[in-house]
Amino acid sequence: xxxxxxxxxxxxxxxxxxxxxxxxxxxxxxxxxxxxxxxxxxxxxxxxxxxxxxxxxxxxxxxxxxxxxxxxxxxxxxxxxxxxxxxxxxxxxxxxxxxxxxxxxxxxxxxxxxxxxxxxxxxxxxxxxxxxxxxxxxxxxxxxxxxxxxx
Numbered sequence: 001x002x003x004x005x006x007x008x009x010x011x012x013x014x015x016x017x018x019x020x021x022x023x024x025x026x027x028x029x030x031x032x033x034x035x036x037x038x039x040x041x042x043x044x045x046x047x048x049x050x051x052x053x054x055x056x057x058x059x060x061x062x063x064x065x066x067x068x069x070x071x072x073x074x075x076x077x078x079x080x081x082x083x084x085x086x087x088x089x090x091x092x093x094x095x096x097x098x099x100x101x102x103x104x105x106x107x108x109x110x111x112x113x114x115x116x117x118x119x120x121x122x123x124x125x126x127x128x129x130x131x132x133x134x135x136x137x138x139x140x141x142x143x144x145x146x147x148x149x150x151x
Contacts, residue, residue, distance in 0.1 A: 004054060006148035007062060011050025013141040014043040014069065017134060024130065030123060033116040034093040035079040039134050042072035046141070059149065066145035069138050076135030083121045083129050093118035 001009075021040060024030045032040075046068035053061035082089030093116070121129040128136070 001147075001151075003062075003148050003151035004057070006144055006151065007050055007053045007065070010065060010069065010141050010144040010148060011047055011054065013137065013144065014046040014050065014065075014072075017072075017137060017141075018043040018047070021130070021134075024123065028123075030130075031116050033118040035075065035082065035089065035118045035131070036116075039072050039075045039079065039131065042068040042075070043138075046072070053148075062145060062149050066142055066149065069141040069145055073135050073138035073142060076131045076133075076138055079118065079131035080129055080135055082119050083131060085119065089118045 018040060021032065021036065025032055046065045049061045049064035049068060052058070053065060079089070081087050123130055125133065
């Protein structure tokens with residue numbers, strides 16, 4: 001495969017993942033959490049870098065695409081770990097223990113709770129959440145960007 005073909009495949013990979021996320025949101029009725037949004041921005045950036053790399057053929061844009069794909073992959077794996085309770089995520093979108101809270105503190109916690117929590121898995125395939133799949137597939141996209149850079 002040529003460098004341009006690999007750049008196109010990597011770019012379309014980010015288009016597909018972003019499109020899939022939007023389909024889950026708007027067609028599947030699964031609203032994203034805060035960390036889900038964090039995973040979308042690098043895909044948008046990778047798509048922009050991919051388009052620039054395709055049209056200008058400059059190596060720098062391919063490096064940008066690789067870094068953007070690596071970023072969303074890392075966020076995806078981090079988010080999957082939060083969902084699995086391997087580590088704690090941002091306090092603004094995860095839950096903590098209610099033990100020892102007064103009724104006033106508990107009510108305040110409930111009233112300020114986010115609508116979509118980052119530490120719950122709304123959908124999975126083969127035991128892997130959407131965030132986990134984003135991490136895995138985006139890592140594959142990183143490999144494709146790296147192959148493009150080596151050409």
